[in-house]
Amino acid sequence: MKKVIFVAHCILNTASKVVMYNKEEMEMEETLRKRFLEKAISNDVQIIQLPCPEFTMYGAKRWGHVSNQFNNVFFKNNCRKELEPIVEQIQEYLDNPEMFEILGIVGIDGSPSCGVDYTCYGDWYGSFEEREDLDETLKSCKFAEGNGVFIEVLIEMLKEQKILDKVKLSSLFANEPDKCLSLLD
Numbered sequence: 001m002k003k004v005i006f007v008a009h010c011i012l013n014t015a016s017k018v019v020m021y022n023k024e025e026m027e028m029e030e031t032l033r034k035r036f037l038e039k040a041i042s043n044d045v046q047i048i049q050l051p052c053p054e055f056t057m058y059g060a061k062r063w064g065h066v067s068n069q070f071n072n073v074f075f076k077n078n079c080r081k082e083l084e085p086i087v088e089q090i091q092e093y094l095d096n097p098e099m100f101e102i103l104g105i106v107g108i109d110g111s112p113s114c115g116v117d118y119t120c121y122g123d124w125y126g127s128f129e130e131r132e133d134l135d136e137t138l139k140s141c142k143f144a145e146g147n148g149v150f151i152e153v154l155i156e157m158l159k160e161q162k163i164l165d166k167v168k169l170s171s172l173f174a175n176e177p178d179k180c181l182s183l184l185d
């Protein structure tokens, strides 16, 4: 029986990530990403890569966003289009349980798109030019419990297919490494 796991795009391809400046945070995530992939490969787990909705909507030079900004019908419809073939693949693996076991889907905590347990919020918009409250506006960004928008759409689609309870959702988060690593046991 083949074991398969679905992972956020940047678990396999960090070139898709928004450019980050917090070195300590980046190194912690990178260490866990490598531990996770090494464990998956040594346990003979097949890895299926989800699309990166931010790279395909906003490209490599995008700014950092918060989930409030992606919570709109256009971004969500794009997520839905990108996720359709993924949900079909999940369905096909589930339909053949004698051949396959789906270990789960792994997102990236803190991401406005791919957060599973945590995402980031901030109620800002508009131009930065001549803005007087820029520092306060940027500091209002909060890391808090909740789904990123891409994961929210994925959950909706799995519910529509009545397969949400058949797939474990988890996430890669350096402060809680067991969440993703334990899926591979």
Ligand code: SF4
Residues within 6 Å of the ligand: 008, 009, 010, 011, 016, 017, 018, 051, 052, 053, 054, 055, 108, 111, 113, 114
């Ligand atoms: S949108 Fe998701 S896959 Fe893309 S870089 Fe962000 S967390 Fe990774």
